[in-house]
Amino acid sequence: MSPIDEEQIQGLKGLRDFLKKRTSYDVLPLSFRLIVLDNDLLIKKSLNILIQNGIVSAPLWDSQNSRFAGLLTSTDYINVIQYYCQFPNELDNVEKFRLSNLREIEKAIGVHTIETVSVHPSRPLFEACSRMLKSRARRIPLVDIDDETGRETVVSVITQYRILKFIAVNTEQHTSLLKKTIQEIRLGTYKNLATCKMTDSVLDVINLMVVHNISAVPVIDKNNTVLNVFEAVDVIPCIKGGAYDELKSTVGEALTKRPEDFQGIYTCTEGDRLESIFQTIRQSRVHRLVVVDDDHKLRGMLSLSDILKYVLFHGEEGDYFPPS
Numbered sequence: 412m413s414p415i416d417e418e419q420i421q422g423l424k425g426l427r428d429f430l431k432k433r434t435s436y437d438v439l440p441l442s443f444r445l446i447v448l449d450n451d452l453l454i455k456k457s458l459n460i461l462i463q464n465g466i467v468s469a470p471l472w473d474s475q476n477s478r479f480a481g482l483l484t485s486t487d488y489i490n491v492i493q494y495y496c497q498f499p500n501e502l503d504n505v506e507k508f509r510l511s512n513l514r515e516i517e518k519a520i521g522v523h524t525i526e527t528v529s530v531h532p533s534r535p536l537f538e539a540c541s542r543m544l545k546s547r548a549r550r551i552p553l554v555d556i557d558d559e560t561g562r563e564t565v566v567s568v569i570t571q572y573r574i575l576k577f578i579a580v581n582t583e584q585h586t587s588l589l590k591k592t593i594q595e596i597r598l599g600t601y602k603n604l605a606t607c608k609m610t611d612s613v614l615d616v617i618n619l620m621v622v623h624n625i626s627a628v629p630v631i632d633k634n635n636t637v638l639n640v641f642e643a644v645d646v647i648p649c650i651k652g653g654a655y656d657e658l659k660s661t662v663g664e665a666l667t668k669r670p671e672d673f674q675g676i677y678t679c680t681e682g683d684r685l686e687s688i689f690q691t692i693r694q695s696r697v698h699r700l701v702v703v704d705d706d707h708k709l710r711g712m713l714s715l716s717d718i719l720k721y722v723l724f725h726g727e728e729g730d731y732f733p734p735s
């Protein structure tokens with residue numbers, strides 16, 4: 412085994428030990444806010460609340476049964492849009508839908524429900540990551556039981572982004588050992604890439620995301636040069652106020668509606684080492700990286716789940732996932 416291979420294995424082992432020693436509580440900042448939405452809220456109103464608060468997801472609360480009722484994410488709005496497309500005469504009904512109707516919408520359009528897994532905040536972070544990756548969710552709610560009432564309490568929600576940031580900030584001694592390039596470790600997706608053009612309609616791109624089960628589509632020109640990335644969260648401003656007709660507008664128009672503090676897109680090349688990808692994560696708000704060549708032409712997509720999966724499971728055998 413080459414010294415680079417050995418270092419890589421040592422780095423991964425260090426990261427896994429770190430994730431097994433730390434808990435989800437450790438990832439939370441000292442002070443944070445949590446916006447929980449009542450399951451009885453109109454879907455239309457929930458959109459405005461997300462936009463006003465600059466967030467893209469929220470836990471749902473069933474106040475009749477005092478129970479955690481799942482997580483609202485941009486996928487739910489994409490489902491509502493698909494429902495509207497499949498049943499265009501039902502706009503009046505769509506307007507009246509409440510968050511508690513989301514499961515019925517999934518059934519009506521025949522999509523697979525994302526299992527709402529949660530984890531106790533004091534369980535090892537490794538377990539939270541495994542559960543999240545297993546369910547294909549991009550975030551996991553931390554649910555505790557209140558000692559006095561015996562009822563569930565949602566403490567917070569942690570995302571892949573937050574976990575990778577936590578790893579990147581706290582484990583430089585391990586991540587600096589990851590000297591192999593993303594090409595060498597075949598990290599990311601390079602075949603059957605879903606792409607779009609600036610002139611494509613938002614609806615077409617939403618369909619691509621649904622068909623490929625992805626949350627970002629690179630926007631390229633006719634020469635395959637990367638211009639931008641359309642993300643699932645970009646759908647939210649498009650349907651603000653129930654303006655479903657805006658979905659017929661182009662990707663280019665939709666991208667102008669991004670919040671002012673939008674951080675931009677991040678790219679890397681196949682020759683970049685995982686070490687330097689972690690450096691980018693440490694320094695910036697990265698939600699995915701577009702892999703480009705020296706001429707900025709599209710080569711592939713590197714998602715946070717690709718990185719997290721590699722960190723947790725590369726080289727391991729068997730079933731890594733703890734029972735739910």
Ligand code: ATP
Pocket residue numbers: 549571599600602603604605606623624625626627628629698699712713714715716717
């Ligand atoms: P998020 O990006 O929301 O954090 P994620 O990390 O699961 O979620 P997705 O974008 O849903 O990322 O990617 C899921 C899988 O699909 C990954 O293996 C990724 O490499 C691949 N992928 C991402 N974007 C595309 C695309 N445009 N075309 C084809 N495959 C893609």
